[in-house]
Amino acid sequence: xxxxxxxKAAGGPPLWEVGLLGFSASxxxxxxxxxxxxxxxxxxxxxxxxxxxxxxxxxxxxxxVRTPEFELDLGFAAALGASSEKVQARSGMPDLxxxxxxxxxxxxxxxxxxxxxxxxxxxxRAVFDASDSMKMRGWSLEPALQLExxxxxxxxxxxxxxxxxxxxxxxxxxxxAPVYATVERPAYEARAGLIAWRANLAVSRALAKxxxxxxxxxxxxxxxxxNRASPLVQxxxxxxxxxxxxxxxxxSDQSAAD
Numbered sequence: 001x002x003x004x005x006x007x008k009a010a011g012g013p014p015l016w017e018v019g020l021l022g023f024s025a026s027x028x029x030x031x032x033x034x035x036x037x038x039x040x041x042x043x044x045x046x047x048x049x050x051x052x053x054x055x056x057x058x059x060x061x062x063x064x065v066r067t068p069e070f071e072l073d074l075g076f077a078a079a080l081g082a083s084s085e086k087v088q089a090r091s092g093m094p095d096l097x098x099x100x101x102x103x104x105x106x107x108x109x110x111x112x113x114x115x116x117x118x119x120x121x122x123x124x125r126a127v128f129d130a131s132d133s134m135k136m137r138g139w140s141l142e143p144a145l146q147l148e149x150x151x152x153x154x155x156x157x158x159x160x161x162x163x164x165x166x167x168x169x170x171x172x173x174x175x176x177a178p179v180y181a182t183v184e185r186p187a188y189e190a191r192a193g194l195i196a197w198r199a200n201l202a203v204s205r206a207l208a209k210x211x212x213x214x215x216x217x218x219x220x221x222x223x224x225x226x227n228r229a230s231p232l233v234q235x236x237x238x239x240x241x242x243x244x245x246x247x248x249x250x251x252s253d254q255s256a257a258d
Contacts, residue, residue, distance in 0.1 A: 013049060014251040019210065021045040023244025029082035030096060030173045031163070031196040032222050033089065034234035037082050045246065049256030071107040075123060076100070081131060089232050093180045096172070097131025101140065117148045121161075127169055138169025140195075156203040167192040174230035185231045193226030210248040217241040 024040040065072040079099040084090040105123035112118070121144045127137040144161035165173075170190035181187040197220070204214035218240040222228055228236065 013256050015049055015254040015256045017047040017248045017251040019045055019246060019248040019250070021244065021246045023214075023242055025240065025242030027218075027240035027242075028220065028235075028238040029087045030232075031220055031238065032174070032225075032228075032230070032233035032235060033082075033087060033238070035082075035087045035089075037080070037086070039080060047248075069109055071109075073105055073107075074103070075105045075125075076102045077125065078130075089185065089234055092182075093176075095131065097129040099137060100128045100130050100134070101125035102128075103139075115149050115151050117150070119146050119148070120144070121146060127172075129172075136168075137172045139166045140164065140169055142198075144198075153206050154203065155205075156201070159198075159200045161198045161200070163195045163198060165192065165195045170195065170227055174227040174232050176231060188227075188230050188232070190230065191226045194224055195222075195227070196225060197221045197223060212246045212248075213244070214246065215241070215243040 020042065021044070022040075022042040024038070026036055026038045029035050029037050078101065081096040081098045084093050084095050087096075090096075103123065103125040105121060107122075108120045110118040110120060121142075123142055125140045125142075127140055128134045129137050141164045142161050143164075144159050146157055146159035148157040149155065167190060170192055173190070173195070174188065175190040176185055176188040178187045199219040200216065201218075202214070202216040204212055206212050220238045220240070222233065222236045225233075227233065
């Protein structure tokens with residue numbers, strides 16, 4: 001059975017919701033880039049809050065273990081790429097393609113008081129290039145500390161994280177092979193380690209019936225990053241931001257067993 005027109009499932013959030021999502025975002029082409037990319041998209045979207053399969057909060061995952069203190073799941077995510085024609089430092093080099101990520105994530109629920117929740121996330125991801133026959137681009141690790149507030153109308157989260165990558169992933173962003181070297185862009189062999197520090201803020205507010213508006217901002221710093229010396233690093237800090245609107249047209253009358 002479907003529940004349209006903003007009716008909520010009794011006993012908690014519905015098991016699933018289907019609707020449309022529109023957003024516009026501006027971000028650095030990659031950590032350390034001086035150029036920015038802008039994306040505006042309208043997409044169908046699905047939330048599914050099953051006990052094992054989860055499609056929520058911008059990712060899809062298979063929950064393997066859940067206790068009051070710990071959760072372990074297999075998650076999936078994506079990062080939009082950038083054309084080298086639009087990034088001066090990478091002119092003549094291969095494009096940064098659409099990157100798909102998959103791997104386990106451990107979540108530790110540290111404390112909870114009312115609508116506030118502290119937790120630590122430890123996602124390990126294998127990174128693949130969907131624009132190049134799913135060629136593997138390396139591994140990433142992004143430990144994060146998050147404070148989340150979930151109210152009836154407003155939801156928000158604040159987090160700080162460190163993005164780490166192995167040599168192969170770092171080379172995807174910062175390596176310059178000899179064939180692409182120029183006078184202004186010498187050859188460079190990237191090193192594994194810290195890619196960037198991140199501070200994130202995301203907020204959303206429920207509007208009338210099925211509508212919700214949301215926004216986010218991310219501050220990024222390359223302080224202490226392993227590849228600050230790369231000729232592809234043009235800035236040591238950056239900011240990303242975006243705003244969007246979602247519409248839930250249909251939802252299940254069955255509550256999620258969270």
